[in-house]
Amino acid sequence: MEERKDHLWKVAQEVEERIDELDKAGAPMGLDVGTSKVVAARRRTKGVETAGQLNAFIPVPYSRFTENTLSQNEIAYYRDGDQLVIYGTSAERFANMFNADVRRPMADGLINAREKSAMPVLEAILQTMVPRAKTQGEILTFSVPAAAHGQDSQLTYHEATLRRFFESMGYRAVAINEGLAVVFAELENNNFTGIGISCGGGMCNGTLAYLSIPSIMFSIAKGGDFIDASAGGVLNEAATRVKVLKEEGLDLSRPPKDKFEKAMHIYYEDLVETLVEALHRAINTAEKLPRADRPLPIVLSGGTAKPKGFKDMFTRALSSRSLPFEVESVRMASDPLTATARGALIAAQYEK
Amino acid sequence: MRAAGSTRARTSPARESAPGKGSEFVQALEAVSNGIRNPVAKLRFIRLSLARYQRRSRWIETVPWESVRRRMYHWLGLEELRYLLSANSLGAAVGIDSRTRLSMFMTRLARTGVGLAALSGLLLVAAGAYQLWRSAPAPATAAAAAPAKIETAAAEASPSAGVAPTGIWLVEQGAEFEQYSNGLRIDTSFTTTHEPRRFRTLTEDGLLEAGTFDKPVGILFHTSESDVWPLEPSYNENLRDSSRRLLRYVQRKKLYHYLVDRFGRAYRLVDEASKANHAGHSVWSNGGHVYMNLNHAFLGVSFETRWEGGKALPITQAQFATGRNLSDFLRQRYEIRPEMCVTHGLTSVNPKKRQIGFHMDWARGFPFEAYGLPDQYQKAAPSVTLFGFGYDEDFLKVLDQPWPGVQEAERRLEGEALASGRSVDEIRMERQLLFDRWLAVQAQGEAVAGAEQWSAPKLSGG
Numbered sequence: 001m002e003e004r005k006d007h008l009w010k011v012a013q014e015v016e017e018r019i020d021e022l023d024k025a026g027a028p029m030g031l032d033v034g035t036s037k038v039v040a041a042r043r044r045t046k047g048v049e050t051a052g053q054l055n056a057f058i059p060v061p062y063s064r065f066t067e068n069t070l071s072q073n074e075i076a077y078y079r080d081g082d083q084l085v086i087y088g089t090s091a092e093r094f095a096n097m098f099n100a101d102v103r104r105p106m107a108d109g110l111i112n113a114r115e116k117s118a119m120p121v122l123e124a125i126l127q128t129m130v131p132r133a134k135t136q137g138e139i140l141t142f143s144v145p146a147a148a149h150g151q152d153s154q155l156t157y158h159e160a161t162l163r164r165f166f167e168s169m170g171y172r173a174v175a176i177n178e179g180l181a182v183v184f185a186e187l188e189n190n191n192f193t194g195i196g197i198s199c200g201g202g203m204c205n206g207t208l209a210y211l212s213i214p215s216i217m218f219s220i221a222k223g224g225d226f227i228d229a230s231a232g233g234v235l236n237e238a239a240t241r242v243k244v245l246k247e248e249g250l251d252l253s254r255p256p257k258d259k260f261e262k263a264m265h266i267y268y269e270d271l272v273e274t275l276v277e278a279l280h281r282a283i284n285t286a287e288k289l290p291r292a293d294r295p296l297p298i299v300l301s302g303g304t305a306k307p308k309g310f311k312d313m314f315t316r317a318l319s320s321r322s323l324p325f326e327v328e329s330v331r332m333a334s335d336p337l338t339a340t341a342r343g344a345l346i347a348a349q350y351e352k
Numbered sequence: 353m354r355a356a357g358s359t360r361a362r363t364s365p366a367r368e369s370a371p372g373k374g375s376e377f378v379q380a381l382e383a384v385s386n387g388i389r390n391p392v393a394k395l396r397f398i399r400l401s402l403a404r405y406q407r408r409s410r411w412i413e414t415v416p417w418e419s420v421r422r423r424m425y426h427w428l429g430l431e432e433l434r435y436l437l438s439a440n441s442l443g444a445a446v447g448i449d450s451r452t453r454l455s456m457f458m459t460r461l462a463r464t465g466v467g468l469a470a471l472s473g474l475l476l477v478a479a480g481a482y483q484l485w486r487s488a489p490a491p492a493t494a495a496a497a498a499p500a501k502i503e504t505a506a507a508e509a510s511p512s513a514g515v516a517p518t519g520i521w522l523v524e525q526g527a528e529f530e531q532y533s534n535g536l537r538i539d540t541s542f543t544t545t546h547e548p549r550r551f552r553t554l555t556e557d558g559l560l561e562a563g564t565f566d567k568p569v570g571i572l573f574h575t576s577e578s579d580v581w582p583l584e585p586s587y588n589e590n591l592r593d594s595s596r597r598l599l600r601y602v603q604r605k606k607l608y609h610y611l612v613d614r615f616g617r618a619y620r621l622v623d624e625a626s627k628a629n630h631a632g633h634s635v636w637s638n639g640g641h642v643y644m645n646l647n648h649a650f651l652g653v654s655f656e657t658r659w660e661g662g663k664a665l666p667i668t669q670a671q672f673a674t675g676r677n678l679s680d681f682l683r684q685r686y687e688i689r690p691e692m693c694v695t696h697g698l699t700s701v702n703p704k705k706r707q708i709g710f711h712m713d714w715a716r717g718f719p720f721e722a723y724g725l726p727d728q729y730q731k732a733a734p735s736v737t738l739f740g741f742g743y744d745e746d747f748l749k750v751l752d753q754p755w756p757g758v759q760e761a762e763r764r765l766e767g768e769a770l771a772s773g774r775s776v777d778e779i780r781m782e783r784q785l786l787f788d789r790w791l792a793v794q795a796q797g798e799a800v801a802g803a804e805q806w807s808a809p810k811l812s813g814g
Binding site for chain 2: 047184188191192211212213293346347349350
């Protein structure tokens, strides 16, 4: 039998070869806790390693047969009374199978107050990504959205709940604004000056930072879920199904071909207009703006910003509004899905 | 210049847009910050500079000349950066561009110059005061005693590299050390044993060669991938504790035969007659012999440092010297050919993905020449020529481009493809399949040899 000889100081690439002892070094961790996805980032020898898990679940009635099937197929679940709660990435597969919608432990970027299983499910999902800290006080930075109008208290609750959970796992948990994390991940060459925007499942968040200091933060309670639900409503399709079709390769840069694409265009335009208007309003109503003696870059990230043509749509909407500074460029993040987690990791390394 | 894809949102007059007092500070800060190639270090630098700005600007702003203020801010920025580098709270080398490095060097030079000038001035003043106080001419003998002769003698003495011993032999041995004639001192207090060394080799056609070997034929250099603390007195405790923990860990896992710590101390951790778990999946070849999975055939020598950002963090002068002495000693003791001294990164492979560079320690930057060894980075990589292994984006993210030996090996594959009228991919696929087969041949050969060895006493005893 082959002996596993590669020792623990060196990083293994394969998931099954990720050796627990590596975590003993107490590597800081960055976590993007998004409405639709949780993404973790850690530094390894070969660079930053990221992994994602869907932030969703679907309950199915309990039966011994179903439970056996789930455990044989290594599907993440737990039993809750007469239900089996399937969570994480597998939940979407099941939802598609049954043409049902997944449920989310988070809504609009915050813990879903209307969902009684929110915290148990979220904890289960987070535990698949975040191992217990090997040494007390390892740094973990997690993303939080900017408070939407009148949501300050919910944001406080959301942040405190997550912090307490991570602390119970042995970490020193630090929250970072989502837009600022994007700035950290993508605007290093601009000395962390510019606007970072993260378009996620539940909401879009933006931050104008000047030399790494956040100056203006804004958010809108619209994201990918809004598009999926709205388009699903007019197309008479489950939102989960719409999401799958959307992720199969939506192209916003060409005229819509069918009813589905038409609906997508309409709701994407609505989202982009709302986002740009929120950016415009936040900047123009700010009491104090940093000195803008040079054009500022804008970086777009997040799964909702991924479709081809999103950047152009955003640029068009932006060009019809006046801002107190010149925009250097609108660009996509190098990896839109992991930008927030990577930025959170930089913050965690900074905190270490 | 405007970046490609720039957009022009309509611009309304900016508030606070007029350059104020802070603009000189910001320009200086950004000038320094632009030279930092590590996001965490850059963030630390910017935040530290901003935190100290209020206090420092108070007295800098009193300077009436703008150019002087600008220079002062720039100089202070470089000092902040120097502080961050010396404190090195990142525990790693921070990438700084050459321009910023030069600026840092120049400011240090200028500071030293100013310091020396001030010191000289003080000495002159003190000497003058002393002369006045003596109020008498210096005695003639004092002038005659000027050390002109000594200065000449000192100038004539040419620096010597010292005398090398004619060979390397054991000078003295204690319960926990061995002292060798080339200055190498090996601490043996952590030495443990492992499975006895026994290996077989293959020909370049994949045939099992005759004989089972129990003496090492090569040296594999590693990095320990452990914490690297700044080499400063204030970090002594961290340096010491980190090394101790590493030693205990390496001993427990039987990872390397030797470890050279940051102070240049050489430790024998696994007895040389045993294998160590240092090489994992790895390939090397020389002189028509092919070596696979090198734990048995090669001695593992690790330097306490870390591979990061596409290179090993610099080893210390003491590590460098000890590593050389240790390499000389092992080469002499086991008659190891220089071509068989190589780094782990150049041999490590990922058999599942059929890729090179599974581990990358010393995949760049090992001082082969200074160790009297051939530059192995130039040698065509056997994992590519023999087994057609490739590399992926992650590999390129770390190294930008493969080392020259991989490029040379790829050129050879292309040549073979041209000559045989097949595609490089076909040749690669064919060779990749060989890896598992050859490994199986080697393992089978070793198993048989093991069984023979096991039964040998019975036969001779009968």
